[in-house]
Amino acid sequence: MKDISLGKTDLKILKALQENGRIKYSELANQVGLTTSPCIERIKRLERDGYISAYTAILNPKKLNASMVVLVQVRLDRSIKNSFEKFRKAVLNLPQVQECYLVTGNYDFTIKARVSDMDAYRKFLESDLLSIAGVQESTSSVVIESIKESMALTL
Known part of the structure; x- marks a missing residue:
């Protein structure tokens, strides 16, 4: 069940960050229909409220001998x-x-x-x-x- 405090824009932000956690703020803002500052504020709120737990790199296990x-x-x-x-x-x-x-x-x-x-x-x-x-x-x-x-x- 989705949290009712999340609007459509918040969900768009979360979806975009799931796909690319390194997306530039300006590019993300453009994707979700915001200017950069409000987009950054929403991301910070999503982090603070626990919707975003962490940002991480996905490593290639074959390259690191863990395949x-x-x-x-x-x-x-x-x-x-x-x-x-x-x-x-x-x-x-x-x-x-x-x-x-x-x-x-x-x-x-x-x-x-x-x-x-x-x-x-x-x-x-x-x-x-x-x-x-x-x-x-x-x-x-x-x-x-x-x-x-x-x-x-x-x-």
Whole structure:
């Protein structure tokens, strides 16, 4: 559900910034039908109000030796006290983990990890992920081809 305090112009600004976070203020203002100063003021308000969380660069994983994506489902041992909290804290310190979700179903968490190759994944799995106290079981799927990767929200 869209926030009712956002007008059409704010949504246009957000959409344009999702597509190109480095767009020049003057170009963005022209796209959304404002002059530059009011456009900048709206962007600052959207940042201040938390609609814009961050600006970031999207890096090429192939160039940086992190082209292998693995989706890992993890089940925790619920008899171990605080296993969910311990797992959450541990995962935050694993640089290979790009995303981690608490999910419904047969497993407790789904993780998206990026590594250089299968050997690096095996080391990550054995030394890092499966060594977290409370991890009972995991199953992995290696991504063969990425069809779509996007952080863009529907506005």
